[in-house]
Amino acid sequence: MEWAGWVGEVFRRHAGGPVLAVRRMWRGPGRERDLTVQAGKAALAACLAWAVAGWWLQAPAAFVAPWMAVVLVESTVYRSLAHGLQQVAAIAVGTVVATCVALVLDSTMVAMVVVLPAVLLLAQWQRLGSQGIYAATGALFVLTDGQVSLATSGARIAEAVFGAAVGIAVNALIRPPVYLRDTRAALADAAREAQEILEAVADGLDDGEWDTHAAGEWHECALRLGNLVDQARSAIGWSRESMRGNHRGLGAAGIPRPGEVYDNALAMLDQVAVHLAGVTRTVLEIALHEGEAVRTDPQITRPYADFLRHTARLIGLYGQTRFAQNGTDQAAERALREAVDELRRSLDELHRKLSGTLRDNPDAVATHGALLVQARRLADQLVQD
Structure with a gap:
């Protein structure tokens, strides 16, 4: 059964890294424990955001809140705050532009052809930093939803703000990372x-x-x-x-x-x-x-x-x-x-x-x-x- 031995050797070789990381995490403070804590915080932020936006308020686009909460549990508190502001601004810009164009035009495909080049250019704006790409994400959320309205777009921006606030708060208040x-x-x-x-x-x-x-x-x-x-x-x-x-x-x-x-x-x-x-x-x-x-x-x-x-x-x-x-x-x-x-x-x-x-x-x-x-x-x- 040479193949069984080969499979076992491959498994031991590739599974050894994760097992060693778990041991180091369990043994004491270190990079592995920090990463584990950050992963748990991101999951907690997503659950809290969904519990409010999706379960309690039953918002029309509740998925935006936990998504924002996850991505904003960043490596530092300062980065969470800075990226949070930029990301909310980018999503708001993309959502507003896409909503206005979609309400004027009667074709989703034509609206995409008009909106996406514009928001991708806006994404290069220096004040949006590395978060500028979320302008295109916000626009796509609007254009692919099927039912474009001012109320839905406003709710989506509000949920993005709420999710960002949850992610930043969790990262800042629960064992904020220190390097x-x-x-x-x-x-x-x-x-x-x-x-x-x-x-x-x-x-x-x-x-x-x-x-x-x-x-x-x-x-x-x-x-x-x-x-x-x-x-x-x-x-x-x-x-x-x-x-x-x-x-x-x-x-x-x-x-x-x-x-x-x-x-x-x-x-x-x-x-x-x-x-x-x-x-x-x-x-x-x-x-x-x-x-x-x-x-x-x-x-x-x-x-x-x-x-x-x-x-x-x-x-x-x-x-x-x-x-x-x-x-x-x-x-x-x-x-x-x-x-x-x-x-x-x-x-x-x-x-x-x-x-x-x-x-x-x-x-x-x-x-x-x-x-x-x-x-x-x-x-x-x-x-x-």
Whole structure:
């Protein structure tokens, strides 16, 4: 029964992701739990809107209310409000234009030919933002209904307003989303990745077991670090937006607001990513163009490896002190200050040893001098924070 085994393997492979997500959601706070809560809130908003518009009031176009409620349980309270206003305006514009044209013309097809190009052009209006397409949606609701009247169109706009109000209220009042945890995690991931890259390069240089392939992998990892920093920058933007109009505020998340500390960390990691890309690119160029004797000379590689290890330790301590879940302790701060002093001493020692070696080996000045320049830039960026 080979096919049964194949089916079972495919099922395990594709079902493993959802099962793991459910476990993470159950285990504690995180992205999976946030998504689950948002899905539940959207369903609740739709049920509330339908209970009032469809069940209690029996409105003629009651489906509009739960539909609006669902789509406006957005990723942030601010976005719910902003998109809600734009979406209601777009639907109102499309509904009014379609109603006026349909009442004048006696053909649904002709009305569509006239109305849809007009409302799709209106959808590009800057004030409607990304919600402009709902102008065409509102027009289609009118034109495909079969019975066009001012009363029905007015009721449809009113139900859209009511549904939007329900969606915004549910999103704002019931556990409004906060992304501070995601911001801290993104910054911590970038710091941890930078530390791991530096340690890998240091180990390779110290052992002498590195070639073009290894240097190329280090450079690719350094370039990916830039993507992690960009993700952290995006997370900070989401965090700030999620705090606008959010009653949960500081206490519910248990994490400091994204302020100057996060801005400084982002600037530092951005510069680290740039300089680390420069370091690994220089190492790769050495592997590509220099001879084996120059590349593995311990007088050059070992001091530089020591400097990179001190740099990696400093970045690791920086991440622990700035992005810790339970705040910063005094011992970690002292260790960070000591690491700064060690990095300065390591840079001075690297400068002394590398300068002496370069005088004895003029052929290595161009490439290894670039390493020294990158090292000084990296150290200057780290010790100024």
